[in-house]
Amino acid sequence: MGAHPQPAAGDAARDNAFRQELTRLIPQLRAFARTLCGDATAADDLAQDAMLKAWDARQSFQMGTNMKAWTFMILRNQFYSEKRRSWRQTQLDQEVAERTLVAVDDPEAPVALDELRQGLGMLPAEQREALILVGAGGFAYEEAAAICNCAVGTVKSRVSRARRALQGILETGDYDRDNASAGDAMATILAHAERLSSGK
Amino acid sequence: MKRPRNKAPNLDEARLRQQAIGVRLRQMFDEVVSEPVPDEFLALLHKADERRSGES
Numbered sequence: 003m004g005a006h007p008q009p010a011a012g013d014a015a016r017d018n019a020f021r022q023e024l025t026r027l028i029p030q031l032r033a034f035a036r037t038l039c040g041d042a043t044a045a046d047d048l049a050q051d052a053m054l055k056a057w058d059a060r061q062s063f064q065m066g067t068n069m070k071a072w073t074f075m076i077l078r079n080q081f082y083s084e085k086r087r088s089w090r091q092t093q094l095d096q097e098v099a100e101r102t103l104v105a106v107d108d109p110e111a112p113v114a115l116d117e118l119r120q121g122l123g124m125l126p127a128e129q130r131e132a133l134i135l136v137g138a139g140g141f142a143y144e145e146a147a148a149i150c151n152c153a154v155g156t157v158k159s160r161v162s163r164a165r166r167a168l169q170g171i172l173e174t175g176d177y178d179r180d181n182a183s184a185g186d187a188m189a190t191i192l193a194h195a196e197r198l199s200s201g202k
Numbered sequence: 203m204k205r206p207r208n209k210a211p212n213l214d215e216a217r218l219r220q221q222a223i224g225v226r227l228r229q230m231f232d233e234v235v236s237e238p239v240p241d242e243f244l245a246l247l248h249k250a251d252e253r254r255s256g257e258s
Contacts, residue, residue, distance in 0.1 A: 021251060028243050033234035050246055057250050118226050137224055138231035169219055188219065195222035 020060045023069050028053060030139070034074055037134045038081050040123065048084075052077035068145065075149045078131065114194060117187035121171040128152075129164035136161050 031049045039045040056063075056073045063072055122130050128150070135146040136157070143161075147154045172187040 017251070017254065021247065025244070025247065028239050029235040029237070032237070032239070033231045036234045037231065046240060046242075050243060053243060054246060054250055057247060114226065115230055118223070118230060133227070134231070138227045165220055165223065168223055169216075172223070173219075188222075191222045191226050192219065195218075195225050198225060 016065065017060065019065065020063065021057070024053065024056055024060075024073070027070055027073050030070060031073055031077055034077055034134070034139060035081070037122070037138070038078070038131070040119070048077065048081055051084075052080050055080060071141065071145045071149055074135070074139070074141075075151075078149060114187060114190035117172060118168075118191070121168050121187070124171055125164050125167055129160045129167065132157050132160035133164035133168070137165075 028049070031052055032046060035045040035049040035052070036042060039048055052073065056076050059076070063069065122133075125133070131150060132146060135141045135149060136143060139146075141149065143154050143157050146161075147157045150157065169188070172191065175187060
């Protein structure tokens with residue numbers, strides 16, 4: 003950035019721009035936190051902490067670079083440093099899953115979402131976060147690698163292993179549910195995808 | 203029913219299944235994204251911003 007005749011005013015303008023951008027990212031941070039924590043309340047605590055951390059560290063952010071990736075990295079570091087919930091604990095029990103789930107129109111959909119969450123919970127931590135970042139968060143492999151502080155090739159292999167493992171879990175019904183029969187979760191997900199692609 | 207190309211039906215099916223999981227995964231994420239942001243977030247950020255203004 004060029005020299006400002008009035009540094010204080012320049013800082014204020016920069017802070018305002020930063021704050022606006024950070025505000026726009028809150029929904030994304032909440033979503034990422036939810037995938038890490040599982041529990042919605044713990045996730046919002048995490049997202050709030052990450053938001054405030056990002057605000058406090060705003061001087062070290064280069065305006066114009068990818069703030070979403072930067073804040074996701076802060077949130078991820080926060081999560082691991084606090085260890086507020088171990089990855090194993092995020093294998094959700096039914097009750098937590100039901101509280102966490104968002105009601106959707108399709109009566110079948112919550113079931114498959116629940117199973118998808120449980121399936122995700124069974125993946126190794128590093129595979130799950132890689133899959134979430136690339137498959138849902140909209141990050142390129144390079145960005146996900148920066149967020150997870152690892153090599154691009156590592157992210158790629160984690161994502162592909164996560165995809166295969168998740169498919170296997172959903173097809174065999176090998177998640178933590180007593181009454182699930184084999185292949186049900188995958189069948190529900192497939193049916194949902196077909197409705198999406200055929201209908202609206 | 204005749205399928206024009208069924209040389210590698212397993213591959214096609216695997217791809218379809220992966221796509222279906224991908225759609226679901228994004229939907230799961232997007233559902234949270236589309237939730238209204240709790241007021242607490244904005245209040246906290248506002249408070250932090252005021253602290254900054256008070257300092258300068």
